[in-house]
Amino acid sequence: MPNIAIIGSGPAGCFLAEILALKLSDVQIDIYERLSHPFGLAVSGVAPDHLHTRKVTEQFERTLARDNVKLIVNTEVGSTISYSELKQHYDRVVFATGASEDRRLGIPGEHLTGVYGSGCFTRWYNSHPEHKDVQPLIGQRVGIIGNGNVALDIARVLAKTAQEHQASALSEPVRTHLAKSNISEIHIFGRRGPADASFSLPELTELGTLAQAEVQVSSDALIGIEAQNLPPSQKKMLQQLQQYAETPADASAAIQIQFHFYATPVAAIGTTQLEALEIRDSRLDNLDSSSLESLPLDSLQLDTLITAIGYYTPAIAGVPYDAERGRFAHNQGKIEPGVYCLGWCQRGPQGVIPTNRSEAMNLARQLIRELESQDVD
Ligand SMILES: Cc1cc2nc3c(=O)[nH]c(=O)nc-3n(C[C@H](O)[C@H](O)[C@H](O)COP(=O)(O)OP(=O)(O)OC[C@H]3O[C@@H](n4cnc5c(N)ncnc54)[C@H](O)[C@@H]3O)c2cc1C
Numbered sequence: 001m002p003n004i005a006i007i008g009s010g011p012a013g014c015f016l017a018e019i020l021a022l023k024l025s026d027v028q029i030d031i032y033e034r035l036s037h038p039f040g041l042a043v044s045g046v047a048p049d050h051l052h053t054r055k056v057t058e059q060f061e062r063t064l065a066r067d068n069v070k071l072i073v074n075t076e077v078g079s080t081i082s083y084s085e086l087k088q089h090y091d092r093v094v095f096a097t098g099a100s101e102d103r104r105l106g107i108p109g110e111h112l113t114g115v116y117g118s119g120c121f122t123r124w125y126n127s128h129p130e131h132k133d134v135q136p137l138i139g140q141r142v143g144i145i146g147n148g149n150v151a152l153d154i155a156r157v158l159a160k161t162a163q164e165h166q167a168s169a170l171s172e173p174v175r176t177h178l179a180k181s182n183i184s185e186i187h188i189f190g191r192r193g194p195a196d197a198s199f200s201l202p203e204l205t206e207l208g209t210l211a212q213a214e215v216q217v218s219s220d221a222l223i224g225i226e227a228q229n230l231p232p233s234q235k236k237m238l239q240q241l242q243q244y245a246e247t248p249a250d251a252s253a254a255i256q257i258q259f260h261f262y263a264t265p266v267a268a269i270g271t272t273q274l275e276a277l278e279i280r281d282s283r284l285d286n287l288d289s290s291s292l293e294s295l296p297l298d299s300l301q302l303d304t305l306i307t308a309i310g311y312y313t314p315a316i317a318g319v320p321y322d323a324e325r326g327r328f329a330h331n332q333g334k335i336e337p338g339v340y341c342l343g344w345c346q347r348g349p350q351g352v353i354p355t356n357r358s359e360a361m362n363l364a365r366q367l368i369r370e371l372e373s374q375d376v377d
Helices: 011-023 056-064 083-089 118-125 149-159 172-180 201-207 232-246 289-294 353-373
Strands: 003-007 028-032 069-072 092-095 115-117 141-145 185-189 213-217 255-260 263-270 274-281 297-301 304-307 334-336 339-341
Touching (some): 011 056, 056 069, 092 353, 115 118, 118 149, 118 172, 118 304, 141 297, 149 255, 263 297, 339 353
Parallel strands (some): 003 028, 003 092, 092 339, 141 185, 141 304, 213 255
Antiparallel strands (some): 274 297, 334 339
């Protein structure tokens, strides 16, 4: 009976196993997972208050229960078992190891206490076994760098009241830690303008429904955007930002969530602990890029800074790696004969859970073709 090893039990690995197990009853599929539990970011990334999104794991559970699918936990490829061992034992090997490492901003002060990568921070509130003890310093003024849904998730999780978090999947220590925080300001920084933000409308809208938070957008940032050429989803996102900009300020809200567009972070300031973030108006960069140092800086007092600017895939000994892109080196998903990659370790940290399903479908078709024709290359 042919066998296939899938490395990683996140959405990409589980979708692939599901399709292969359905289409090929005479193939053994072994899924290797470095942690003691499966499902990757579907449980350690997806926000703890978005339980509807986590429901996909019920479908994955059914896949893992199939006779020809075996989950092998606590087994890290690259340490517990080597790449060459895998290649010897399996007809096909598929890496679906995600992109777990936080990209760094590369500015001074990133090492300060109070500065966290979003991967670390979201794994903490999702009780990932390697990050559950992080105990982040959450001060009164929080900054989040990034203009994607992860930044909005973090802002929402921090801004919700204990009451709003009642149904959230939070461990007791995380619940207590969040309830003890005394946040009054959350600042969300984006290097580019609102039209380039990759917020989804539901996440952006949800921010405005929170019990104790008020969302502020400076109308200046929205001037001059030619919305007619943008895709409908971007137009709707801009309309929501416009609505926030037009809503009169409510000083009584306990937490002010402020969007800062065209804000390039220049340095995190502090001696051992974060005290402020220096930012530059990125619209000025284009005017005279030869003398960036001489451009004026704004400084904003912050106690906590979370960088949500992307992730990279850690290399695995022997597996061809593209260091520039921070993912495995491949040609349309093929790493070498009989070896493939899928999901975030293939295309980088972009796309939602369903994106991995359509990619898994394409790879499954290819693997089925190959196994049926005994074609390796
Ligand atoms: C903070 C955050 C929030 C998100 N929220 C949403 C959301 O609300 N909705 C949505 O649709 N999408 C969301 N996404 C995106 C979604 O999580 C990804 O599209 C998806 O998880 C990528 O799947 P993957 O299988 O490629 O990687 P992962 O989910 O990261 O899975 C990789 C798996 O491989 C394992 N692994 C890694 N290295 C090894 C190794 N060497 N040996 C064995 N096992 C290994 C890991 O432990 C992990 O289980 C979010 C992402 C993040 C970061």
